Amino acid sequence: MRDRLLIFAGLVVLVGLLTWPSWQGLLAREAASAPTPAVREGLTHCIRDTAWMRRHHMELLMHTRDDVVYRGIRDPNETIPGCMNCHLTRLADGSYPTVSSPQFFCNSCHSYAGVKTDCFSCHSNRPDPAAAGGAAQSVRVTAVASRETP
């Protein structure tokens, strides 16, 4: 019973060590926040509220995917090329980053969060020239010819 102080001190140290990851997490959250995706200069607004996009962009992608594929409802802003139009930034040499590059805007958060996507095994990682400028109200320029062929 003479070692009571020693025992309790040891217990406190043990509990502290066991819960260390939690403490580390709490400390780290104060020190650094999650990375943000790259965006072209001069653009301030995403198609939705930034906080909402951070949490729900994948639902939006999934929803517009079904709208486009099954129902033919296409909003040029709300497609993957639409994302590219604002978020794809050129590298120093003027080229676009590859999908595996850390500079590719999806990767800045996705590598941080440890989430892998396979969107770009099929989808292009280039902006859509027909919907360039972010405010893509114009439809494909080549496609506006009259439907009635002689």
Added chain:
Amino acid sequence: MTEPEGSRQPDAGRRRFLTGAAMSTLLLAPGVSLITYAAGRGATAGASSRVRWGLLIDANKCTDSCNACVTACSTTNGWKNLGRPTDPQWIRKVSLTDPESGITRSVPMLCQHCAEPPCVDVCPTGASFKRADGIVLVDRHICIGCRYCMLACPYKARSFVHEDVTDQEPNSPRGKGTVESCNLCAPRIDAGGIPACVEACARDGYGAMMFGDLNDPNSALRRQLAKYPAAQLRADLQLDPGVRYQGL
């Protein structure tokens, strides 16, 4: 003046109910926003079951030497056929010769966008489907690459992507392990345009292809169909293809 206890009670209950309703509305409001996704700005109207898109190909105008439709499709949709047997072919030129008379006709061959598509019947995952406006498509998000549809199609219209694809066209996603075929340029049609092959045929070719609504009796396509007889390929299979051929 005091009201009897019994007449005040329902009011209090109603008030509690209304407060509760207001609170739950506040809680539900973020969820309701999920439904408003579709109301995006500048979205196309989408496929309508009132129309059925089709093509009419005039074999008397098409020539053996012209490849404009194939080139246009390849550029628009970003596929390349290097002549290997497994290379993609959304559209190809075929030549038909009558052995008796020796007369030859050359026509483009592509997905016939059947009203009763056998590829849709056999697809085990539902990836092959027919859109409301009659366009037959592959949802490559759920295609598992089993290629039953390729076996079922009597027109050999579909192809399988065997190798990794890079540098796709932004409006035409393609990827390894999935089946693909002519989509009648659905992105262009949704935006109010016509398929790239038809456009190229009129511009660089001989104007042998016509695009239009098979459901509309006043469309140029239907008027032309009423003027001269047109054949459905393998009409014996009763698939009611949306692509018709004149002069075969």
